[in-house]
Amino acid sequence: MKIVAKQYAQALFSEIKDRAEKDISSIINNFVEILKKDNCLSQMEKIIFYFNDLWKKEYFLVEAEINIARKIEPELKKEIVQYLTKISQAKKINIIEKENKKLVGGFVVKYNDKIIDASVKNKINKFKNSLIQ
């Protein structure tokens, strides 16, 4: 049976988990050798994607992206982090900040496969739609 990217990622993850740092590089070397032998090097991107997923799940990490019209105030950032820890039960939250003038005002938060759109642009669009009807 053909081994799919997800299974490679699972195998690699369970091997690396709880290992000392010095072992890891040799494990990865072996892993790449196996991929080469199985002719699956092209699947690398996918394997890394699934591996990331597993890693985040295991260590309760959440990556969040904040799109904001102006520079973020520390107060607001703290509040968002607090909110996200509460609803996602994450232990650590990585925040990527992006400035986007097109939002006009407010912010958009994305984490996992959730999106919270609190931008002024979204509000204006909704209002426009309600006026059309």
Added chain:
Amino acid sequence: MENNSKDFIVEQIRQRISEFKSEIKEQNFGKVVEIGDGIAKVSGLSEAMMSEMIEFKTEKGLVYGVVLNLEEDSVGVVVLGDHSGIKEGDEAVSLKRILEVPVGDGIIGRVVNPLGIAIDGKENIKVEKFYPIEKIAPGVITRESVNEPVQTGIKSIDAMIPVGRGQRELIIGDRQIGKTAIAIDTIINQKGQNMKCIYVAIGQKESKIAGIVAKLQEAGAMEYTTVVVAGASDPSSLLYIAPYSGCAMAEYFLDKGEDVLIVYDDLSKHAVAYREISLLLKRPPGREAYPGDVFYLHSRLLERACKLNKDFGGGSITALPIIETQAGDVSAYIPTNVISITDGQIYLEPDLFYQGNRPAINAGLSVSRVGSSAQIKAMKKVAGKMRLEAAQYRELAAFAQFGSDLDDETKKKLERGKRLMEILKQGQYEPMDVAEQVAIFFSLINGLMDNVPVEKIREFEAGVLIYLRDNANDIFKAIREVKVLEEANEEKLIKVINDYKDTLDYLIK
């Protein structure tokens, strides 16, 4: 005045702004991984439901789609509308709503697309309510047996293959043989019959649809008709949802206790559109490359046709699905499926068509499983005998081709049969009122037409109807109102027809 109206508008805007509330909520989103042929594969969307609406945010604006496949870490979405703007990596947000269409009285007389958006160039349709396009059909408790007729206005159907309100009657035949004509004539004849009509065009040429709409308008039938169009150039996703959204619009009137007639023209193209979607979604193909659930595709649609009992409003949905066969092959996959689902079929035959018998209905192969419970009493009285005459004629005509010497009885039967075939001919867009049909059939089975030459029958029919309208209108009125042909009226009818015959000079002596 000018000042006044300006203030009024400003006040209105102010009010709308103060009423407007926007709440911020958490939404499920995903990213487009793959897009092609109107099918998108979207990662994320872990909470997506089956047939939920998905909103794609593209550079060209918002595009909607429907979830049709749920996989382990992606969902398959069919795009409704223009998919050329969607790119890999675009955001897709789930709307937490099952696909719905706007319904209401506002759609009557309009031409809409399967999403309920007007495409006739008139003003926007005022939305009253939304109905989900997929709905489980009414159950046993809510139904009752079909007991009221749909007057199609086509003589051979009303007499020999009666259709009742709440029935599903298939119209089947080759291309270019008059399947759509039967459906359109039926819609035209519903004027004043307390019936709403919905015509769903699936994969038809836009020019043909324009012609049909013009014809309906001319006949005054658009006052109670809605046309749902998924044209030949629309993506197959729209073709696939068109009959379901037409049915959802019909269910709005059903829930109000009204009678609805819905025509699906045609379901073979619908099956082909679904096959295309299924194959692109990588579902395994079966017979004729259709997916395994193509039977359920049509059965769940046609099962929504029903007659509800009084406790549930008493409304009905009558369905007239149309199937196009290839070279008369009724044993192909889709025709056999739909034949087995429906309560009977009207089979149109090329041979009859080219002989000039139009509508080319083959009375032998056509059936209505609901039968005479869907006829008014007056029609029952004349149609039973007529059906018998027709069957006898078919048998004798085949037999008499070889023999030359026939006894008088047989000759008489053949002569009457010829006249019967002649009166079953009917032009397009000329549906006939039921009372007039009864009068014509009555005169045939009572031998009043036996001395009219066969080639003059149609002329005689037109003439006698004009004469009866002037001289025996009370009989027509009685048939329409009490739906019975009384014996006193029978005698009067014979007398008036004989009076008319006295004025003719072409009778056989």
